[in-house]
Amino acid sequence: MTRSLLWKVIIILAVLVGFAAAMIPTADNPEPIRRGLDLKGGTHLVMRVNVGDAVRLETDQGSEMLKAQAKKANLPIPTTRRVNDNTFIATLPAETPATEYERIAKDYLGSFDLSRTPDGALQFKMKTAVQTALERDTITHTVETIDNRVNALGVTEPYIATEGANRLVIELPGVDDPARVKDIIKTTAQLQFRLVEGEPGSTPEAAMTNVPANMKTEVDILPGTREDALGRSAGVEYYAIRKTVPVTGTDLKNAKASKSQMGQPNVAFSLTPDGARKFGDLTGQNIKRRLAIVLDNKVISAPVINSQINESGVIEGTFTPQQVADLSLQLRSGSLPASLTTLEERTVGPSLGRDSIRQGVLASLIGFIALILAVLLFYKGAGVNAVLALLLNLVILLGMMALFHATLTLPGIAGIILTLGMAIDSNVLVFERIREELRDGKMVRAAIENGFSRAFGTIIDTHMTTIISALFLFQFGTGPIKGFAVTLLIGLFASVFTAFFVSRVIFDVMYKSQNRPTEMSI
């Protein structure tokens, strides 16, 4: 064997060992080739982040700010009305000059563009740059929050990514209770502590009757669960709740599932230093009043404040142990800044994944063995060469998938098969050329030489066309199809390597050692 040939053999063995090593499961990497959701079971979700929610909230806060500052400056309070997500209109009391309010707007509402409506009211429209930044932040914050929640659930290797302007793609392998996981992800979990006016009533009107006249416009009517004497839920009741929100979920430091002395599940929380100060003020100044715990605009419970509370407390309600565990998880991971809408869901149960992989692997194995037999039948000695190249191709393909952390999906298995078809095609092209050369009376070594060089251009062309279609698959495909395209692309590059380099070296090893080989098994 010449020196250069020896080097080539060493390169091939190194490639073989290297990629084979990448496929071997280790302790920290028990699954080197990740199976896709269709093989493993799990949930694929596409959700829209309703960024309008966050914009609307910001607009509402702007109008509250205008009123609060007007009150501070002893001006008559204007009435405000939101006309769409990013705009509100303030109707000014007739006797006060508008310039007073414009000054407030300039000092405190810098994120809004100010204009006059034809009837003399002030129109506040959020600046485009501010709105864009707010929407971007909303998406980022949503991703972080979902990430926290998913991690707290103990999902291994979750995948969360943004797609387009306002969509999220969430992949959760191995999830076996999709309903619960979706609930946990989707609940916005906006927690608020707000004072109750009057007493709860069985209708919204009844709740309003005990509210003092001057507070009627300052309250929201929110529904809550009525509890019977045993703490079980018994229908709906309504609360008149002050619009101001002194303490929110962002003031929480921690929340965990706990139990009352009666054994009733509840959520125990502790507050940040700043939150504790606010909560202390709120509870200290309002002893003997009801404090509503509001979650996503529903009253969870509204206990009477018995004493000042500073650092920690409990949230009681009609909870099951599971609800308490989920709620404390959501409170710990923070609230979502906007609601989510499910656009697409694909959940594959673990047993279906198990069936699919068994059948897919079985079919591929049978196909692969049949392919090997056919190649050996047609090309005898050279067929062994082709089979070796094919096996190496498979090792490179799988090893490469492990290194790139590509996901093996069901169509991906078909992609592997097709790649092997392409690899065989390269060998067939070369071998047919060699046969032709031999038929033309060439010597074995010259025939091999010409066979490879003549087939080269053709093989590049056939691979290029398939690469083009794989690139389009990758660009336009989603989920499993993308995995398939990646498999196909890797396999195509591997096939050029095995067909030209590896098969060639094997022939060289077989025939170069002989001085003048006259016969070739092909």
Add this chain to the structure above:
Amino acid sequence: MQIFVNSKYDFVKWRFYAVSFSVLFMLLGLAMFLKHGVNWGIDFAGGATITLRFKDAVPMDRLRADLTSASIQQYGKAEDHAVLIRLPELNKETDYAGQVVGKLNTDLNPQTTTKLDLNFHGKDRLTELLASADPEAKGTAPAARDYYKNIAQNIVTRRSELGVFTNMAQVTSAPGVTTRIAGFLNDKCFLGAFNVLDQETVGPQVGHDLQQKAIFAVVLSTLAMGLYLWIRFDLMFGASAIVCIVHDVLMSLAFLMMINGEFSLNIVAALLLIVGFSINDTVVMYDRVRENRRKLKTRMSLEEQLNLAMNQTLSRTILTSGSVVIVLVALILFGGKVIHEFAWILLIGVLAGTYSTVTIVPAVAIAWNNLTGRKHDLAGPANRPTRVETKQDVPPQQRKRRAG
């Protein structure tokens, strides 16, 4: 084993029969399309699909009464007690499948308000239940939770092996379940009517996006392919290659219409593969035509050139297509339901690709040649040498010496 050594088939002669056959096949597909329309899968039509595996016989009447707008069919073998439920699109974005599953769960499993359904819920809920009741008195340490989590995991793994639990003995025989835990499970849990094998929801927006993307992908990749071949060969070859791709895709689609198969994302993937793979035979044949043109000094009509190249590459065409067909047949026979239609479409596409290379492509090329004044009849040196060819022109001995 060698086949088709020095064959001299007159492929070109058969082209009119072939074109008629293809046209007939496509017309048949068109007729089926006009009769049934496209059986759009959930990926494009939107809506929801749910596959449920029942513990006992499927309560078909109950399901039909509950889900009036759904189409419900048996999934797999009858003794599996599994059904595939398809729900048409709602005109709004919601968690459709999840809601329907939830409704079926409360309808078919009235006990679910008081007990935990072991056929429905996952390991987390079971862990929670076991850890809070603590039947083995392990205390509240994290280790106790892990102990129960492990048992819950074993039970859920057992369920995925079985597909669905049919009796409590199957649950209590899972590894790690002690007598006390078994007693607790018998008391606090029950086996609901079904286990959800899979559920999918595609909202109207996503379905619309996917439809657009799929059309873009197929059309653009076909054009890209034609462009590539135009650059590598010439306009006549590029154009006939595009016709060939369109032909192969249409034949596959016609077949899909005939079996009234579901048009899903996987089918689009199969079509894209056909676009990329079936053109290979054509490329190989054209390569040979070009090579022959360089070598041949005598005058030769395009018909003769094509026949010669097709015969020279015939055994390669048959061998390659044959090996892919072998594998695809294995996929069809053993691959299971999920890839069945995918593999069928690929098979038809590969067969159509092989057949169109020796029939449709020459037909188009010859027609083109006749319309453009038979410019392609003349044999001579290739008018567009490429880098690859210069490499081939180096005598092999020199290259060997260089390499050594």
